[in-house]
Amino acid sequence: MEHFDFVLIGGGIVGSSLYYKIALAHPEAKIVLLEKESALATHQTGRNSGVIHSGLYYKPGSLKARTCIDGYAQMLDFAQEHGVKHEVCGKVVAALGGIEEAQLETLRLRGAENGLSGIRYLSQEELQEREPYLRATKALMVPQTGIINYADAAEAMLRVGRGAVRLKTEVTGFTLEGVKTTQGEVRGKHIIACAGLQSDRIAQLDGVDAGLRIVPFRGDYYELSLRAQAKVRHLIYPVPDPNFPFLGVHFTRMVHGGVECGPNAVFSFAREGYSKTAFNASDAFAALGYLGTWRLFAKHWRYGLGEYQRAFSKAKFLEALQRLIPTLESSDLQPGRAGIRAQALRPDGSLEDDFVLHQGNRAFHVLNAPSPAATASLAVADEIVRQALT
Numbered sequence: 066m067e068h069f070d071f072v073l074i075g076g077g078i079v080g081s082s083l084y085y086k087i088a089l090a091h092p093e094a095k096i097v098l099l100e101k102e103s104a105l106a107t108h109q110t111g112r113n114s115g116v117i118h119s120g121l122y123y124k125p126g127s128l129k130a131r132t133c134i135d136g137y138a139q140m141l142d143f144a145q146e147h148g149v150k151h152e153v154c155g156k157v158v159a160a161l162g163g164i165e166e167a168q169l170e171t172l173r174l175r176g177a178e179n180g181l182s183g184i185r186y187l188s189q190e191e192l193q194e195r196e197p198y199l200r201a202t203k204a205l206m207v208p209q210t211g212i213i214n215y216a217d218a219a220e221a222m223l224r225v226g227r228g229a230v231r232l233k234t235e236v237t238g239f240t241l242e243g244v245k246t247t248q249g250e251v252r253g254k255h256i257i258a259c260a261g262l263q264s265d266r267i268a269q270l271d272g273v274d275a276g277l278r279i280v281p282f283r284g285d286y287y288e289l290s291l292r293a294q295a296k297v298r299h300l301i302y303p304v305p306d307p308n309f310p311f312l313g314v315h316f317t318r319m320v321h322g323g324v325e326c327g328p329n330a331v332f333s334f335a336r337e338g339y340s341k342t343a344f345n346a347s348d349a350f351a352a353l354g355y356l357g358t359w360r361l362f363a364k365h366w367r368y369g370l371g372e373y374q375r376a377f378s379k380a381k382f383l384e385a386l387q388r389l390i391p392t393l394e395s396s397d398l399q400p401g402r403a404g405i406r407a408q409a410l411r412p413d414g415s416l417e418d419d420f421v422l423h424q425g426n427r428a429f430h431v432l433n434a435p436s437p438a439a440t441a442s443l444a445v446a447d448e449i450v451r452q453a454l455t
């Protein structure tokens with residue numbers, strides 16, 4: 066039986082970044098990455114907005130803030146060096162009215178504290194010139210923000226890194242010397258799980274109880290018609306609701322062309338089911354059998370209801386978008402894809418705000434890596450190596 070130095074579970078951007086980093090740092094090591102699907106990056110990594118976040122939103126000093134800022138620079142360098150298409154197109158965060166203007170100022174200060182240079186308010190003339198269709202009483206320009214396709218980035222990392230990638234190989238348990246998989250046992254010295262939507266289940270198999278449960282939040286996108294695409298020149302975001310780790314439906318130019326609007330954030334009854342009515346009994350049972358989920362519902366039912374309405378009503382979705390670009394029409398929106406966020410929830414109903422890394426019994430676990438973990442992935446990989454191997 067083959068024996069590896071490193072066994073990595075999960076072929077999303079976090080597992081791929083780790084594979085690349087370990088291959089660079091330990092050229093002699095034997096590495097294998099195990100992925101249960103028949104292709105890489107089919108879940109969060111291949112279904113996200115493709116934004117290289119600048120680090121504007123995150124609590125200074127948190128793992129999210131530190132790795133986002135470091136990971137941002139590393140992602141741009143990696144993309145540049147390995148020919149992954151990307152663009153630093155900048156984004157505009159738009160406030161409407163006094164309350165949002167105050168929240169925007171808090172964001173600006175937070176961005177400055179996180180070391181972002183060049184963020185500044187646009188005058189109404191500049192706004193008119195840069196985003197003539199955008200309605201805002203105050204607008205913050207964040208020039209650093211970029212776009213990329215993270216599935217392309219993950220693919221490049223695995224190409225450049227050196228080791229074995231095994232698709233259709235689902236990890237189903239741990240053994241004394243490695244992991245059980247659907248293709249037999251794989252033995253290894255260091256086992257690191259980057260399993261996204263399944264991360265709490267892999268941790269459970271390892272006997273870890275970190276007091277967290279993954280709750281899936283689906284995000285639906287619409288695509289803008291060609292005619293309406295001309296109304297979006299940068300990325301355009303609303304001021305996010307400070308009570309949630311979601312950014313609000315926004316306009317994102319995609320690196321391979323087109324403009325997407327979304328994603329909303331709807332509780333999902335299936336972790337890996339992407340239609341609006343997808344249902345998986347064991348996922349639904351896991352979420353609804355958890356007290357934290359009910360506490361979350363009780364606290365935020367109004368927000369949840371709004372998101373559900375937007376999920377099932379194009380008119381409501383359009384309304385949210387028209388707050389930013391009032392001239393959009395229903396015919397400008399075509400249904401697009403959906404992604405599902407793996408968000409860790411605490412038993413008290415609070416959403417875990419930071420990334421969570423945890424040393425288990427047989428493996429090291431990435432327990433919470435929602436947005437901006439794609440941006441941050443190369444720096445998250447450094448942090449995992451630091452914590453897991455020292």
Ligand SMILES: Cc1cc2nc3c(=O)[nH]c(=O)nc-3n(C[C@H](O)[C@H](O)[C@H](O)COP(=O)(O)OP(=O)(O)OC[C@H]3O[C@@H](n4cnc5c(N)ncnc54)[C@H](O)[C@@H]3O)c2cc1C
Pocket residue numbers: 074075076077078079080099100101102105106107108109110111112113114115116117118234235236237259260261262263267284328403404405406407431434435436437438439440441
């Ligand atoms: C709608 C949406 C929009 C987002 N927008 C952005 C953005 O613009 N910018 C940004 O930085 N971040 C964004 N994010 C967040 C980002 O996509 C995630 O943080 C990131 O992709 C997490 O990567 P991952 O490798 O941890 O997870 P994943 O990409 O989900 O990969 C986990 C992998 O593990 C595999 N796996 C699971 N269980 C097993 C098992 N038992 N055995 C083997 N393999 C297994 C899965 O099949 C999967 O391939 C967004 C997320 C969503 C959902």
